[in-house]
Amino acid sequence: MGRGYVLVVAEKPKAARKIAEALADGSGARLCRSGRIPFWMVYWAGRLHVIAPAAGHLYGLTTDEHGFPVFSYYWVPLWRIDRGASHTRQFLDVLGRLATSAAIFVNACDYDIEGSVIGYMVIKNVGDVGRAYRAKFSALTRQDVRRAFRKLDPLDWDMIEAGLARHELDWLWGINVSRALMDAVKLVTGRRVVLSAGRVQSPTLIEAVSRDKEIKLHVPLPRFAVRVTVEVGGRSYTGTLAAYEERRAAEAAAERLRRNRVLRVEHYREWMERLQPPYPFNLGDLQAEAARLFGYSPMFTQKIAEQLYLEGLISYPRTNSQKIPPTVDVASIARSLARLNEYRELIDYLLKATRGLLRPRNGPKDDPAHPAIHPTGELPRGALDKAERRIYDLIVRRFLASMAPAGVVAKASARLAAPGIGSMELAGLRVEEPGWLRIYYFAAPEEKAIPRLKPGGLVPVKRVSLSISYTSPPEPYSKASLVKWMERVGIGTEATRARIVELLFERGYLEARGRRVEATELGYAVAGVLSKYFPQLTSVALTRHFEERLEAIRARRAGRREVVEEAKAVLREMLERFKAEAMRDAGMELAKALGLVRPARRCVICGREAVADGLCSFHLEAVKRLVNMYGEWRRRAGLGCRKFLESIAGLRAAGQWVREAAEYFMKKGACPPGLAEYEA
DNA sequence: GCAAGGTC
Numbered sequence: 001m002g003r004g005y006v007l008v009v010a011e012k013p014k015a016a017r018k019i020a021e022a023l024a025d026g027s028g029a030r031l032c033r034s035g036r037i038p039f040w041m042v043y044w045a046g047r048l049h050v051i052a053p054a055a056g057h058l059y060g061l062t063t064d065e066h067g068f069p070v071f072s073y074y075w076v077p078l079w080r081i082d083r084g085a086s087h088t089r090q091f092l093d094v095l096g097r098l099a100t101s102a103a104i105f106v107n108a109c110d111y112d113i114e115g116s117v118i119g120y121m122v123i124k125n126v127g128d129v130g131r132a133y134r135a136k137f138s139a140l141t142r143q144d145v146r147r148a149f150r151k152l153d154p155l156d157w158d159m160i161e162a163g164l165a166r167h168e169l170d171w172l173w174g175i176n177v178s179r180a181l182m183d184a185v186k187l188v189t190g191r192r193v194v195l196s197a198g199r200v201q202s203p204t205l206i207e208a209v210s211r212d213k214e215i216k217l218h219v220p221l222p223r224f225a226v227r228v229t230v231e232v233g234g235r236s237y238t239g240t241l242a243a244y245e246e247r248r249a250a251e252a253a254a255e256r257l258r259r260n261r262v263l264r265v266e267h268y269r270e271w272m273e274r275l276q277p278p279y280p281f282n283l284g285d286l287q288a289e290a291a292r293l294f295g296y297s298p299m300f301t302q303k304i305a306e307q308l309y310l311e312g313l314i315s316y317p318r319t320n321s322q323k324i325p326p327t328v329d330v331a332s333i334a335r336s337l338a339r340l341n342e343y344r345e346l347i348d349y350l351l352k353a354t355r356g357l358l359r360p361r362n363g364p365k366d367d368p369a370h371p372a373i374h375p376t377g378e379l380p381r382g383a384l385d386k387a388e389r390r391i392y393d394l395i396v397r398r399f400l401a402s403m404a405p406a407g408v409v410a411k412a413s414a415r416l417a418a419p420g421i422g423s424m425e426l427a428g429l430r431v432e433e434p435g436w437l438r439i440y441y442f443a444a445p446e447e448k449a450i451p452r453l454k455p456g457g458l459v460p461v462k463r464v465s466l467s468i469s470y471t472s473p474p475e476p477y478s479k480a481s482l483v484k485w486m487e488r489v490g491i492g493t494e495a496t497r498a499r500i501v502e503l504l505f506e507r508g509y510l511e512a513r514g515r516r517v518e519a520t521e522l523g524y525a526v527a528g529v530l531s532k533y534f535p536q537l538t539s540v541a542l543t544r545h546f547e548e549r550l551e552a553i554r555a556r557r558a559g560r561r562e563v564v565e566e567a568k569a570v571l572r573e574m575l576e577r578f579k580a581e582a583m584r585d586a587g588m589e590l591a592k593a594l595g596l597v598r599p600a601r602r603c604v605i606c607g608r609e610a611v612a613d614g615l616c617s618f619h620l621e622a623v624k625r626l627v628n629m630y631g632e633w634r635r636r637a638g639l640g641c642r643k644f645l646e647s648i649a650g651l652r653a654a655g656q657w658v659r660e661a662a663e664y665f666m667k668k669g670a671c672p673p674g675l676a677e678y679e680a
Numbered sequence: 681g682c683a684a685g686g687t688c
Contacts, residue, residue, distance in 0.1 A: 012687060036688095056686025068682095078686095087688050114686055167685075174683025182682070198683045310688080318687090496684060 004103030005048040007127065008135070009095065009119045011109035013038055014309075014316070015140055016053040019108055022145035023049060037094045044149060052098050054109065055091045059121040061171045068179040069575040071568050073171060075121065096126040105132040106152060110369040113550070116156055117163035129155060138368065141327040161560045162553040168564050169546055174198040176571055177534050180578055181526065181590065188587035189596045195526065196507055199546065200492045201500050202530055202537040205509050205519075207485060209527040211477055212519040217622055218473035218655040219629040219648065222637050224250035228424070229463040230263060230416065232451040236462060242422025243469075245636050253421045254464050261461040263416040266423060268453040275407035277436040278443065279322040279363030280372035281398050283494045284487045286317070286391075289398075291480030293442055294390055295515065298483045298498035304391045305373070312378045314395055318494040319370035320487075322363025328371060330358045330403065336377035337396060346400060346439050353405050353435075360402040367494075374399045394442070401440035408433035409445065414453050426450045470653045476516040489540045521608075525593030529586045533578050536570075605664050613673075619664075622657040627674045641671040 010016035020029035020040030029042040029051075039052035060078045063070055079089035099105070105127040107119030116134075123132045133152035137144040174197065181195040225243040229236050241257070244250040279285070286305065287298040296304075305317035324330065338347040350358070363372075375396045384392060410430045417423035428450035431437065437444050453459070477485070479501050486497045504510045509523035519527070527538070536542045549566075552558035578586070591597040592609055599609030603616035611617050626648065633644050648654050648662040665672055 054686085055688055058686090060685090061683090085687085091688090110686090118686065163685095167683090170684045172683090176682090178682035192681085194681060196682055200684065306687085493685070495686065500684080 004101050005050050006044075006104040006106060007095075007098055007102035008049055008051040008106045008108045009122050010051060010053045011115055011118055012055060013053040015108075015110070016040060016051045018140040019145055020051045022140070022142040023051075023149060034094045034097070035090055037090050039094065039098065049106075050098055050102070051108070052095055053091065054095070054118050054122055055088050057114070057118055057121075058088045058092050058095075059125070060085075061167055063175070068176050068183060068579075069572055070176060070179070071172070071572070073168070092122075092126070095122055099123075099126040102127060103131065105129075106135050106149075107132065107155065108135040108137075108148075111136050111138060112368050113159055113163040113166060115369070116159035117167065120155065120160045120163075123155075139325060139327060139371065143327070158554045158556060162550040165553055165560045165563050166546065166550055168560075169549075169567050170199055172564070172567055172571055173537070173542070176575055177202075177530075177537060180534075180575060181529065181586070184529075184583045184587035185590050185594065185596070186587075187583050188591045189594075191596060193590075193594060193596075194507070195590070196503070197526070197530060197534065197537055199537065199542050200486070200496070201503060202534075203489075203491060203540050203542075204482065204486055204500060205504055205523060206527050206531070206538045208477055208482060208504070208510055208517055209519040209523055211474060212517075213524075214655075215473040215476055216618070216655040216657045217625055218471075218653065219625050219658050220470035220472070220651055220653040221245075221629065221632060222247075222647075223469050223471070224636075225467045225469055226250055226254050226257065226421070227465045227467050228257065228263070228418075228461050230459045231462045232453065232459055235451065237426055237450065238463075239416075239424035239426065240467075241416075241418060241424045247466075247637055250466055254466055257418055257421060257461065257464045260418070261464075262458045263418055263424075263461060265414060265453045265455050265457045265459060266417045267415040268413070268455050270410065270412045270452075272432065273409050273411055275409060275435070275437070275445075277361045277401050277404055277406060278398060278440060280324050280360055280374055280402045281395060282320050282322050282363075282365055282367070282372055283317055284320070284484060284497075285322070286373060286395065286398075287498065288480050288484055289394060289442070290391060291478060291515075293394070294387075296387070296391075297479045297502075299479075299502045300387070301391060302498050304387050305395075308388060308392055308395075311380070312376060313380060313392060315372075315374050315376060316370045317373050319367045319373060320365055320494055321367035321370060321372045322365045324360040324362065324372050324374055324399075324402070328374065330360060330374075331356070333375060333377035334358060334400065334403075336379065337375060337400075339379060342393075343396065343400070346397075349438060350400055350404055354403065358403045360399070362402075397440045397442075401436040404436035404439055407431065407435035407437045412450050412452075414450060416459055470651060472653050473655060476518070478515040478517060479512070482517060491540050491543050521593040521595075522590070525589050529589055533582055533586060534574060605660050618657045619661050622655070622661040623672045626658060626661060627672055630675055641675050642666070645671070 020042050023044040024042045029040045032039050042049050058078055059075045061073045062076050062081045063073045078085040105123045109115035109119040123129055132155050134156045135148040137148040177197040185193050223243050224247050225240045228241050229238045287301045290296040290301040308314045309317050334347050337343045410432045412428035414426045415423050429448050482501050483497045486492045492500055511518055511520050531538050549563045601610040603610045604614045605619045608616035645662040645666050649659050
């Protein structure tokens with residue numbers, strides 16, 4: 001090794017500090033500052049190490065070319081091309097100055113594909129990859145970091161190549177298809193409109209659009225339930241005894257029941273059940289829980305969690321892990337939190353109930369770089385605002401609850417039957433021993449008492465009634481459940497999912513009605529154009545393909561150039577064809593949705609462009625579904641066409657377009673073509 | 681101006 005110090009590149013300031021502390025021995029690490037950027041000096045193995053942070057990616061891809069297809073791009077400092085990344089300039093400046101006197105470079109960024117790229121780009125541009133090493137640690141603990149530095153590895157070229165390929169592939173697909181959409185609109189209208197598409201945002205848009213469509217086109221089917229009220233021990237209980245597709249069958253059953261007004265106790269059981277404590281939070285679980293309890297959007301929750309992290313109150317929040325490893329000193333965190341009044345009693349309880357043996361209940365999900373979200377034990381210095389307080393409290397309680405004893409609930413269930421008709425269950429629940437629920441009360445189950453019954457006994461029926469229920473449309477997405485969907489299918493990352501959902505709103509593809517996510521005209525149009533001309537972007541299959549190819553690069557079964565050239569070939573073919581044959585059609589579709597082009601004929605119901613029979617494609621589809629479902633409705637409810645339309649028009653469960661279509665025909669006093677006579 | 685990814 002030559003003269004000069006070792007420059008250690010960390011992914012972020014927090015990580016740089018932890019690495020410095022881990023390497024420091026006796027004398028400790030010296031904190032220095034250049035402007036607002038901290039770095040550390042420490043002697044390790046008798047040699048000066050300077051540990052300086054990046055701030056995530058400091059370089060990004062750009063191009064000088066306009067239009068599409070565009071296949072030439074190059075790396076530049078991020079601050080030059082991204083207004084939101086102006087802070088990265090100072091980080092890069094400091095690394096650049098420190099690099100001039102360094103003899104050796106170590107990439108000590110997170111040990112994942114992006115961390116490999118972050119450190120590599122810095123060393124390549126301001127240092128020297130010929131004098132560079134990789135430190136590989138799976139957690140930022142003293143033990144792991146020191147082990148990594150005792151035996152540094154050569155630069156991890158396979159990871160770097162895979163990471164660079166990820167950037168290039170996303171850039172090629174995203175920039176080209178986005179430009180194709182925008183240029184199509186420009187061609188037809190002469191207007192510049194910002195549109196976008198990408199490997200993650202587009203499948204998410206398609207999912208939201210198809211859910212919206214299923215809801216708006218839902219034709220509910222009726223079911224007829226026999227409801228009974230029984231009286232036991234002076235209290236009444238009501239339940240559904242049987243449900244029938246046809247009204248006549250339900251009426252007959254109700255009639256029989258009215259004649260023989262008893263139910264027989266078929267079964268009665270009481271038992272205890274353990275409620276296992278929850279796992280500590282990963283970001284997705286935190287976002288879902290904050291949405292459920294406080295109505296917060298995932299982006300908002302993430303922003304608050306990031307603030308708490310920067311204030312040192314919680315661990316790194318952008319994690320997928322539901323595990324707290326043994327290296328986290330949970331006992332001293334708990335002791336420290338006990339200094340806060342609101343947690344003192346709970347922690348006393350926790351220590352007593354576990355005899356001081358604190359072990360979190362870890363979940364299955366993992367993260368290569370970070371543990372589950374947990375409080376650090378540092379206490380808030382000033383007052384937290386309301387949202388910070390709520391999120392902090394949620395995280396603290398979840399963390400403590402994950403180490404608490406299981407809860408115990410007493411359950412009871414009874415089955416009451418009318419022979420030949422059906423049976424109904426009564427379910428009771430009582431919290432016997434709250435356990436972790438004392439701490440994480442947000443999950444407390446609803447208590448319900450039922451009478452103790454003797455099997456074989458008879459229970460008098462007080463009341464019999466017929467109720468109609470209807471099949472429901474699928475649940476609408478909320479921002480939080482859309483983020484959960486992305487997590488489930490494995491697209492985006494902890495850091496980007498909420499942001500990408502917000503982006504779809506910014507683009508005007510989605511809109512919110514309360515918590516409900518709906519697709520806009522533009523969202524439908526973009527989804528339609530992508531499905532037709534760039535079908536790869538409509539499903540998560542592209543991500544799966546990327547993963548396969550990147551894995552091949554890592555395993556040296558393929559090279560980056562080869563993989564990127566494959567993608568370019570596919571894109572070139574598609575983009576050239578789009579340009580030659582489809583620009584005008586696609587541009588018209590988008591322009592109409594944007595309201596930039598007036599449709600030739602308008603839908604008599606909604607004013608959108610009519611495609612046939614004076615109806616737009618949505619209402620045309622709605623009419624088709626009404627016609628298809630009418631036969632089944634008549635069989636079940638015995639209604640004529642007019643009553644059928646009236647029922648549909650008045651049902652909340654019916655989709656908006658279906659209701660509008662039904663109303664339209666009612667006003668017209670006619671049935672949709674293909675249906676029976678209106679008066680039938 | 682456009683992606684997805686990192687982080688202040």
